[in-house]
Amino acid sequence: MNIGIIGSGTMGAGIAQVAAQAGNKVVVIDTNEAVLNKAKNSLQTTLGKLTEKGKLTSEKADEIFSLISWELSIDTLKESELVLEAIVERLDVKQTLFTDLENIVSETCILASNTSSLSVTSIASACRLPQRVIGIHFFNPAPVMELVEIIPALQTSEEMVAKAKSIIDSWNKKTVLTKDTPGFIVNRIARPFYSEAIRLYEEGVASIETIDHAMKVYGGFRMGPFELMDLIGHDVNYAVTETVWSSFYFDPRYTPSFTQKRLVEAKWFGRKSGKGFYDYAENAIKKEPSLNEESGKEICWRVLVMLINEAANALFLNIASKEDIDLAMTKGVNYPKGLLQWADEKGIAACVEMLDSLYEEYHEDRYRCSPLLRKMKAGNTNFY
Numbered sequence: 001m002n003i004g005i006i007g008s009g010t011m012g013a014g015i016a017q018v019a020a021q022a023g024n025k026v027v028v029i030d031t032n033e034a035v036l037n038k039a040k041n042s043l044q045t046t047l048g049k050l051t052e053k054g055k056l057t058s059e060k061a062d063e064i065f066s067l068i069s070w071e072l073s074i075d076t077l078k079e080s081e082l083v084l085e086a087i088v089e090r091l092d093v094k095q096t097l098f099t100d101l102e103n104i105v106s107e108t109c110i111l112a113s114n115t116s117s118l119s120v121t122s123i124a125s126a127c128r129l130p131q132r133v134i135g136i137h138f139f140n141p142a143p144v145m146e147l148v149e150i151i152p153a154l155q156t157s158e159e160m161v162a163k164a165k166s167i168i169d170s171w172n173k174k175t176v177l178t179k180d181t182p183g184f185i186v187n188r189i190a191r192p193f194y195s196e197a198i199r200l201y202e203e204g205v206a207s208i209e210t211i212d213h214a215m216k217v218y219g220g221f222r223m224g225p226f227e228l229m230d231l232i233g234h235d236v237n238y239a240v241t242e243t244v245w246s247s248f249y250f251d252p253r254y255t256p257s258f259t260q261k262r263l264v265e266a267k268w269f270g271r272k273s274g275k276g277f278y279d280y281a282e283n284a285i286k287k288e289p290s291l292n293e294e295s296g297k298e299i300c301w302r303v304l305v306m307l308i309n310e311a312a313n314a315l316f317l318n319i320a321s322k323e324d325i326d327l328a329m330t331k332g333v334n335y336p337k338g339l340l341q342w343a344d345e346k347g348i349a350a351c352v353e354m355l356d357s358l359y360e361e362y363h364e365d366r367y368r369c370s371p372l373l374r375k376m377k378a379g380n381t382n383f384y
């Protein structure tokens with residue numbers, strides 16, 4: 001197929017690689033020539049490394065590279081059958097781009113957005129043919145992360161959804177279908193991994209080292225919440241939290257923390273700036289976690305039950321199917337297990353009791369138990 005990718009930054013460059021690896025002809029557009037050249041050079045380096053590691057033959061690497069052309073103007077996208085934009089996260093800029101694109105591409109071309117936080121419906125609303133607009137949300141790094149969320153706008157036709165899904169499936173990705181609501185599946189359900197961990201830290205229950213240790217050892221998560229926030233960058237992670245919170249009409253379940261806000265204000269963004277929750281200086285002294293098993297398990301359970309509650313509530317509100325919710329969290333953020341499967345294993349009654357005891361203790365709405373879990377406890381049912 002002829003694929004157009006607009007934006008050659010972090011996401012666009014990665015998605016272009018994925019599309020070319022699947023054998024498509026790709027045109028990558030960026031208005032910034034320096035960024036475009038950088039993306040081209042780093043793709044060459046990446047393909048070289050994959051060849052050295054024996055993951056690609058040098059013929060295949062050359063073929064992938066030659067399938068991509070690098071351009072400055074969207075006028076070169078006339079032949080495209082799918083155009084996916086990964087430009088700046090601003091509604092007005094994306095809307096303008098989509099209306100400009102409609103004057104260039106054919107009427108059958110799918111117009112997709114990689115937006116993480118904007119409403120796909122509002123992007124589509126700027127278009128003459130909104131039924132061909134859809135969200136196709138990759139995860140970072142796109143060539144590595146298997147998951148892609150497919151987000152039909154209110155206006156998207158069923159035919160477009162099926163077409164978009166089958167194209168992305170053919171790129172060796174696992175697709176999940178989600179409603180056009182803030183954070184889609186992953187960025188919504190993952191919020192408590194960060195926010196409840198920060199809350200525990202703010203309350204002085206444990207140090208960041210201890211909470212990270214507990215989540216890894218007793219939860220099986222690959223990284224602790226503080227390590228992961230430092231890796232994502234607090235500017236990015238805080239912005240997502242704030243967007244989800246305000247988009248949900250300030251639901252206290254998603255309230256951002258002052259702790260993280262202050263890190264952003266201090267420009268302590270995490271690894272990329274050398275300091276975040278942790279200090280990445282060479283001579284920094286590493287603090288040891290407390291290894292108390294009982295409190296470690298309690299910490300892990302409190303964060304986990306908040307994640308389970310979020311997953312259950314997303315199912316309750318029909319954001320996605322239970323299978324897609326579980327797949328999204330294991331493939332999109334590498335959770336060791338699907339949260340609904342985890343809930344079954346922990347016991348639905350145990351989840352409800354833990355949430356109710358937190359609510360009882362704090363009387364805060366963030367701890368309200370999803371009606372679905374409560375109904376399931378009463379009916380003695382499981383997710384699977």
Ligand SMILES: NC(=O)c1ccc[n+]([C@@H]2O[C@H](COP(=O)([O-])OP(=O)(O)OC[C@H]3O[C@@H](n4cnc5c(N)ncnc54)[C@H](O)[C@@H]3O)[C@@H](O)[C@H]2O)c1
Nearest residue numbers: 007009010011030031032035086087088089114115116140
């Ligand atoms: N970074 C992530 O982890 C991540 C993950 C999933 C989705 N997203 C989403 O993907 C999109 C891109 O994010 P990113 O992190 O790759 O951004 P980025 O800043 O790395 O890259 C964006 C690129 O788009 C270019 N650009 C801006 N306006 C343009 C226009 N009108 N025409 C052509 N090029 C233009 C910029 O020059 C820049 O190179 C955003 O919508 C973001 O929300 C990001």
